[in-house]
Amino acid sequence: MxxxxxxxxxxxxxxxxxxxxxxxxxxxxxxxxxxxxxxxxxxxxxxxxxxxxxxxxxxxxxxxxxxxxxxxxxxxxxxxxxxxxxxxxxxxxxxxxxxxxxxxxxxxxxxxxxxxxxxxxxxxxxxxxxxxxxxxxxxxxxxxRSSIAVQRLFDYLRAKGLTKIALLSAADGFGKDGARWIKKLAPEYGIEILAEESFGTRDTDMTAQLTNAKNANPQAIVTWTIGPAGSIVAKNKAQLGIDLPLFQCHGLPDPKYIELAGSASEGDRMPSTKLLVADALPDSDPQKAVIQEFIQLxxxxxxxxxxxxxxxxxxxxxxxxxxxxxxxxxxxxxxxxxxxxxxxxxxxxxxGIYNLTAEDHNGLDTSSMVIVQVKDGQFVMAD
CATH class of the missing domain: 3.40.50.2300 (Response regulator)
Known part of the structure; x- marks a missing residue:
């Protein structure tokens, strides 16, 4: 045995x-x-x-x-x-x-x-x-990269003649990274930052930051965060009656954002991957077939x-x-x-279409992103 x-x-x-x-x-x-x-x-x-x-x-x-x-x-x-x-x-x-x-x-x-x-x-x-x-x-x-998302957003802002912004960013690593790139790249795009406010990722009220932003008389408000904080900004903005376009970062194109912010999200715009608007992509886009296979699976x-x-x-x-x-x-x-x-x-x-190098370990450029907009409770290509 x-x-x-x-x-x-x-x-x-x-x-x-x-x-x-x-x-x-x-x-x-x-x-x-x-x-x-x-x-x-x-x-x-x-x-x-x-x-x-x-x-x-x-x-x-x-x-x-x-x-x-x-x-x-x-x-x-x-x-x-x-x-x-x-x-x-x-x-x-x-x-x-x-x-x-x-x-x-x-x-x-x-x-x-x-x-x-x-x-x-x-x-x-x-x-x-x-x-x-x-x-x-x-x-x-x-x-x-955050820098790519900022560039895509700034391209859009400049095209719409929105050159004076107020910035609200989270106090975590992601928020600080976005704020750093916004401040660094703004001069290249002719963007002027009139106010800069920060908030905690677990904060439940951003009315003070939004009030300060409004008082600076910007043409638009840009927010850089992920998670529920972005929706809170949208809701507080509506509660305060601030009639300014709100732009979120590339971390927030998510049906959850619309669910949490409700009607306050209507009209909000943000840079996004093409995944959310796959049906709107032209057949000539090499990503379309890949995205459709992903969605099907x-x-x-x-x-x-x-x-x-x-x-x-x-x-x-x-x-x-x-x-x-x-x-x-x-x-x-x-x-x-x-x-x-x-x-x-x-x-x-x-x-996106990835081309990595020793200097760039991400390999995506601004062509990998689109600007999406909340319309009738859904994400669509922004006008």
Missing amino acids: KKLAILLLALLLLASPAIAADTIKLGAFFDLSGRAAFIGTPTKLVAEMVVDKINSEGGINGKQLELVIGDTEANPAKAASLAKKFIYKDNVVAIIGPTMTDTGMTVKAMAGKGKTPIFMTVGGDPVIMGGKFGPFDWVFKSPQ YKEKGYDKQFPINTHSGYAWDAIMIVANAMKQVGTDKAALREAIENTKGYVGVS
Whole structure:
């Protein structure tokens, strides 16, 4: 009996490496709880959806992708702990996520130290900026850079003759990043910032900031935040009777924004991926077919019933697809994989057409974005 047990154990130990060799592990951590769970949870579902698609089509050179899922809980310390686990215990080939700029910055250096590519789904630019923000060699991100969203917004404002604005921004990493780019790029576009106000992401009233903004006599109000805070700004603006156009950032094109703000959101405009207005895209747009396939798969899974499609929906799809395409070229050696990701050219994704370089670990330009507007409780192309 003892000999049989030893033999079985030996067979299991011999079999384990073979089993492991048939799968490729990707770490994937998102805010599945906490203040950004409304973004993180559907992002996880999309990550699983795209991995299922890749595996059903033969995987990566005959091997199946396996996601190792973690919940960052909107907590930078938790994100750091998970990143360490992914790299040193789970031995993942690459990491997808996290959800928020602040948590992304916490794990940025860890990815570099562990020499593991990480493709983030965060909005802010510092994760892929060097200098005082630290090296970004191993870090990539799929959402448009804040700077690109600001440029797309400023193109629109200038075209509409709206050159005097008041700025309201959140006091977190994402809000500060947006404010930094707005102030830096404004002179290039002839935009004048007449007032600048800040608020906490958990604040429930922004009437003081909006009153100060109104008193500066701007032509428009620009807000930079994600989550419920943006809807609160819209509602407070309506309550105060402020008759000025409101522009939100690229993190808020989401049916949830309209649900929370109600009729106060009517007319609000913001830069967005093309995902929200897929039917309005011309057939000549290379992204249209990709976006339509994504929407079809998303609805077939039934995800849209709980998490309606929004501008964030495609970020995990694009991140995993780019990593998978790179692995098909060079395999799973981390250094080779990092270089292949960095040299991605012409990848047509849900969120844009990606052309990455050593200097730009995002690879999207302003042509990947449109300006959308709330009309009759729906997002449409802005006039």
